[in-house]
Amino acid sequence: MHSTDIAQVDPGELIACPQCDALYRARMPGHGERATCARCHTVLIAPRKRAGMIIIALAAAQLILVLGAVWFPFLKISRQGFVNNATLLDAALSFTGGPLLVLSLAVTALIVLVPLARAILTIYVLGPLVFDRPAPPGALRLFAMSEEMRPWSMAEIFALGCAVALVKVADLAHLSFGPAFWMFAGLVFLTVIHDRWMCRWSVWQALEHGYGARRDKATA
Amino acid sequence: MSGPVTARAAGFVACTRCTRVWPGGTAQCGRCGKPLVSRDTHSLSRVWAWWVAGLLCYIPANLYPMLRTRVLFTTSEDTIVGGAVELALHGAPFVALIILVASVAIPIGKFVAIAWLAVSVRRGSRTTPHSRHRMYEIVEYIGRWSMIDVFVVAILTALVQLNLAASIKPGPAALAFALSVIFTMLSAQAFDPRLIWDRAEDDTDAGPRA
Incomplete structure (x- = not known):
């Protein structure tokens, strides 16, 4: 914006677009607003009210659903009296x-x-x-790790794979979904919402400075 | 209207993982720990290395069978394209289309798109940075979906084990195809999209700034 004086600003108050390197002064957008990069339109900051609690709840639900999907039968197949059950782990292995x-x-x-x-x-x-407690030890590194893993989490692709498999064997045998399939479908749904609620900038900021001004641990 | 100032032009270096800005020359992001480079100069060589590896794996992935299906006493082997054609002939054209898009159109489109982006960053291009950046985003987003065919093979192998009636076994193409998808994902991740915009800056307003 003010191209002359932005170089003098404390870098801690700035945000750079990760896609095109455009530099801005980081400012929390107003209620219901999002800050996007003026040049490449990447969403930079998109906070939501009480997002933290919702994200935790979603993550806990995801945890339960993954474990459930691993233990319960996933798909069931039958043909000429032969029946076979497969769990998620059977498919993976x-x-x-x-x-x-x-x-x-x-x-x-x-x-x-x-x-x-x-x-x-x-x-x-x-x-x-x-x-409202201080960030746990190693929080920054662990969140970085979680971010690196994001493209490699392929639950939703696997779910669509199930649908394709279903059609593929339709004339070979009779196929039906077990309880784990529905748990997995729920997981996919939650994952999508989870990623929409999470404002990465706010999380990094909170991990660096602590939530709000109450706990000021500016150790970085 | 001239574009916004970049972190590099203002003498800073930015972290592409957590968007934190540091004084120029900082080696590592003090917040998330990612090594900092204003522009990833080795980016393109890594892009090409993964790209070639992905392409080399994609060839056997199409030549060898993906699935070995045995129904009663007849065994049939399906390659990716062969399996899709069979599905289309058996009255499931929509699913055949999904397979063809995910396993043929997307991988080939990705190879072409990444190569074109890498070349255009070096040589310049008449296409606006906006559309090239859009293309990069699409490539990054859609690449993972090619994995669907590998998952289908995994599901079928686990499930269709019905003694004499029918059984399905994976073919060598499954491994080659999975590796191809993983390598092209790494290729796309190695690309530094900031290079697209730098070039645009040089092309349009080479005038003095700051």
């Missing part, structure tokens, strides 16, 4: 033998471990902040 084992481990990570880890990290990092 289905590539056995030789080099395909690597694929099993990768699929397990993408559909079970990464979503699980992100839910746990969210609760650990944001939980104390929501209840």
Whole structure:
């Protein structure tokens, strides 16, 4: 905005667009507003009221749903009297033998471990902040880790994969959904909402300075 | 109207993970720990390295069978395209379309888009940075969805184990395809989108600033 004096501002008060490097003075947008980059339109700051509590609740629900989806039968197949149940873990570990084992481990990570880890990290990092307590040890690094994992969390893609699999074997055998499938569908829904509620800038800011002015731990 | 000042022009270096701004020359983000570079100069070589690795894996992924299906005593092997064609012929054209889009159109489109972005950053382009940036966002967002075919194979393998009646086993293409998707995701992540906008800056207003 004021191109001449922005270089003199304390860098802690600035925000740079991660996509195009445009520099702004960070200011909390008004109620119901979002701050976007004027050049490339990337959303920079999008806070929501009481988002912390909702994000924690969503993460806790995700945790329960992932664990549930792992234990309960996922899909059931029957043909000519033969019946087979598969859990999520069966699907993840289905590539056995030789080099395909690597694929099993990768699929397990993408559909079970990464979503699980992100839910746990969210609760650990944001939980104390929501209840006005200082950030837990290592919070900044752990939140950074959770952010790095974001593109590798593929639960929603797996859910669409189930639908495709269903059609693919439709003329081969009869297929039906188990309880875990619906848990997993719920998980996908929650993940989408979760990512919409989370304003990353606000979280980083809160982790750096503590929530509000009450707990001023400007140790960085 | 001239564009906003960049962190680099103002003498700062910005963290692309947590958007914190630091004085120029800072080596590591003091907030999230990410190594800081004003412009990732090695970005393009990493982009091309992953790109080539992804392409090399994509070729066997299409040549070898993805699925080995045995119904009673007949065994059939399906490649990605072959499986989709079969689905279309068996009256599920919509699902065939999903498979074709996710496993053929998206990967090939991604290879072309990443290559074009990487070249245009070096050579300049007449396309506006807005549309190139849009393309980068689409590539980054959509790349993960190619994994769907691997998941379908995983689900079918786990599920269709019905003794004599029918069974499905994965083929070698599943591994090659998964690696191809992962490598192209890494290729897209290695790209530094700030390079798109730098070039635009040089092209449009090379005048003095600050």
